[in-house]
Amino acid sequence: MALAQPRIYVNEYLNIGVGGKGLGMGGAQSAGTDDAYATFYNPAGLSRITNNFQAAFMHAEYFAGNAKYDFGSAVLPLKNSKGTFGVSIIRYATDDIAYTIDYVQPDGSFDESKLKSISAGDYAFLLSFARPVALFPKDSNFETHLGINAKVIYRHIGSMANAWGAGLDVGLQTRYKQWYFGLMAKDISTTYTAWSFHLTEREKQVFGQTGNEIPVKSSELMLPRLNIGIGRLLTQPGKKFSLYAELGLDLTTDGKRNTLLAGKTFSLDPRIGLEAGYKNTLFLRLGAGNFQKVLDDADTANQKKIMLFQPAVGVGIKLLQRLQIDYAYTSLQTQQNPLFSHIISLRLDLDQPKKDKDGPAPEPKQLNFKKRTNL
DSSP: OOOOEEOTTTTGGGGSOOSHHHHHTTTOOTTTOOSTTHHHHOGGGGGGOOSSOEEEEEEEEETTTTEEEEEEEEEEEOGGGSOEEEEEEEEEEEEEEEEOTTTBOTTSOBOGGGOEEEEEEEEEEEEEEEEEEOSSTTOTTEEEEEEEEEEEEEEEETTTEEEEEEEEEEEEEEEETTEEEEEEEETTTOEEEEEEEOOOHHHHHHHHHTTOOOOOEEEEEEOOEEEEEEEEEOSOTTOSEEEEEEEEEEEEOSSOOSSSEEOSSOEEEEEEEEEEEETTTEEEEEEEEEEEEEEOTTOTTSOOEEEEEEEEEEEEEEETTTEEEEEEEEESSOTTSOOEEEEEEEEEEOSOOOOBTTBSOOOTTSOOHHHHOOO
16 A cells, blocks of 8 residues: 655645635735634634624636636634634636547547536535633733634546545634734644546556556645734724734745745745725735745846745725625736736625624724633
8 A cells, every 4th residue: 555645735725815805915814814714714713703603705716717716614603702613615626628538539530429528626624613712811912712623625537536635724813912923733633635546447448548657546645834924903903994914924844845935844935915994894905925036037047036926906895794895816826927816705794793791892803802701
C-alpha cells in the first residue's frame, strides 16, 4: 500500500476565499471575521454573531465561466452564549467537459451520439462549533473566542475516479480594546485524501494505447497551514464612520511556494485589507495578497525583479438590517496576468438582532464580553 505523499498546493480550492467582504479585503479575515463566512476564515468568529440565525451564500465563476465556485453556510447561536453551531458546503467544479473517448470512430468519422459530457468537482463539508472562553476573566478589555471545524472532502472526475478525505481546523480570536488578533490552524490534524479509480475496460484500453499510466490507487496528505491576522479599528467605536484594517500572514508548511518569503519547508504570504463603513450600512473595501517577486519581462537580461500582487476592491450594503449584499472585483492571479472575476455574496439575518437589557445589541466588533458569558 502506497503511503500518502505531502504535496504542494493540495486542495487549493479551500484557500481561494469566500464572500464579497473577505475577497474584497484580499482574504485578510482571520482576526476580524464575525459572521457566517467565519466557518471558512476562522470558526472562532462564529461566537461573535449577535443574531439569532444567519445564512450566507456565494456564487463565483472563474476562467471565463468554466469553473464554478459556490459556498453556503448556516449558523445557529445557542442561548446564553454557550456556543454557536455552523454547517457549510464548498463546491468548486468544472461542468460539461467534453468526453470524447468514443467520439472518433475507427474510420475517422465522428459519431455525435457518442459525445458525452462529464464534470470534475471538489467539495468540502464543514461542521463548525465556537464559543467564548475566559482567558482573562478579570479584564473586560479582553474578549476571546475558540472555534473548530470538522472537515470532510469529496472529489470526483466523472465516473472515472473519486476521493474522500477528512481533517480538522482550529481557530482562535482575541480582542483587546480596538485591537483584534486571529489564528486559524487549517488541517491541524493533516488532511488525508484517498483516491479510488473506476476505469472501464474501454478506458483502460485507450489509456494504454495513448501512453497514459493506468492508475490503481493514490493518496495525498495536506499539511497544516496557519492564517495569522492582526487587525485594528482605526476610528472610535460608535461613530458614523468606521475604518478597520487587517494584516494577514499565511504560513504554509508543505514546501517552497511562489510567495514573497519562501523556504524549503515554510513559505509566508502576506495579505492586507481595509474596510471603511458608514453607519454600519454602507462599506467600501480594498485588499491585496499573493505578493511575489518575479523577473521583469521588460528586462532582456533576466536580472531585474519586480513586485507583483493580487489586487481586490469591493463594496457592501446592508438592507433593512436583515440582508447584506457584498460585491468584490478580484483576480486569481497577480496584476501582471490578471483573471478578474465579479464576486457577489449574500448574508441573511433571519431574525432581528438580539436585544441587550441595556439597549440595542452591540456592533459585531464592539461586543461586551461580560454580557455574553459568565465563565
